[in-house]
Amino acid sequence: MTGKLKLARAAFAAVILVAASAGAVGTAQAKPPAPIVGGTAASTAQTPWAIALNNSGSPVPSGQWCGATLVKANKIVTAAHCMDEPRSTYTAIQGRDKLTNGGGKTSKISSIWVDPDYGAVPGHDVAVLTLTTPFTGIATLPLETSTAADKAGAQPTVYGWGDTFDDRIQNQFRKVVVPVLGDTYCGDVYASEGYVANGEICAGYKQGGKDSCQGDSGGPLVLNGRLFGIVSWGIGCAEAGHPGVYAEVATYSATLATEINS
Ligand code: ARG
Numbered sequence: 001m002t003g004k005l006k007l008a009r010a011a012f013a014a015v016i017l018v019a020a021s022a023g024a025v026g027t028a029q030a031k032p033p034a035p036i037v038g039g040t041a042a043s044t045a046q047t048p049w050a051i052a053l054n055n056s057g058s059p060v061p062s063g064q065w066c067g068a069t070l071v072k073a074n075k076i077v078t079a080a081h082c083m084d085e086p087r088s089t090y091t092a093i094q095g096r097d098k099l100t101n102g103g104g105k106t107s108k109i110s111s112i113w114v115d116p117d118y119g120a121v122p123g124h125d126v127a128v129l130t131l132t133t134p135f136t137g138i139a140t141l142p143l144e145t146s147t148a149a150d151k152a153g154a155q156p157t158v159y160g161w162g163d164t165f166d167d168r169i170q171n172q173f174r175k176v177v178v179p180v181l182g183d184t185y186c187g188d189v190y191a192s193e194g195y196v197a198n199g200e201i202c203a204g205y206k207q208g209g210k211d212s213c214q215g216d217s218g219g220p221l222v223l224n225g226r227l228f229g230i231v232s233w234g235i236g237c238a239e240a241g242h243p244g245v246y247a248e249v250a251t252y253s254a255t256l257a258t259e260i261n262s
């Protein structure tokens with residue numbers, strides 16, 4: 001699974017580099033598979049716990065790398081696969097709808113906990129980061145603790161600053177509703193990718209068109225006012241038959257709580 005996730009990020013970077021070297025950024029190009037894809041602009045004033053995790057090595061001009069969620073004044077939850085860069089290269093940003101506009105609060109990262117089973121056991125794409133400068137006074141999002149929440153037909157919303165394929169600059173905060181399709185569906189379409197029912201959530205549209213995408217990883221999938229999932233992986237974005245896969249927070253909630261409260 002690590003290979004697949006890294007490939008997704010590498011493939012994206014390659015598109016940018018090729019486009020940039022051809023001087024083609026901003027001009028008409030072959031459209032990659034449909035693009036947060038199919039969503040609408042969102043406001044961090046309404047979702048103050050949504051955090052942009054930038055990285056100085058990001059291939060996109062905004063510096064965007066991954067998403068995260070504020071779960072305590074000094075703790076954010078993100079995806080394990082987002083954390084393969086040196087600690088000092090990350091910056092957490094709160095309350096900034098358009099990354100290049102500035103504003104909001106920022107913090108560096110003082111420590112990183114990555115689920116020790118990530119990469120060794122399928123799933124486990126979860127990490128907890130400690131902020132150097134706590135985002136004091138900002139609303140936090142509680143974790144979902146019941147695995148029964150992962151039911152086909154539930155209507156969670158995913159948020160992020162990732163790729164829409166309209167601008168390809170990962171700059172504007174967006175959201176989209178992605179219905180839970182259920183473990184049976186992803187177990188089938190992602191059988192060779194190793195989808196795990198116990199630890200992952202399958203959400204999106206069988207026909208494609210709306211999805212999370214590159215740069216959204218680590219960000220929140222929210223249901224009933226709780227952190228239900230974490231953007232993890234998919235094949236392409238918004239492709240028919242290839243919905244998004246999210247880390248199932250309830251599965252890891254006890255471990256996460258221990259890290260959050262440590
Ligand atoms: N791995 C991607 C990232 O690093 C997120 C992929 C989500 N893909 C999807 N089709 N929902 O940002």
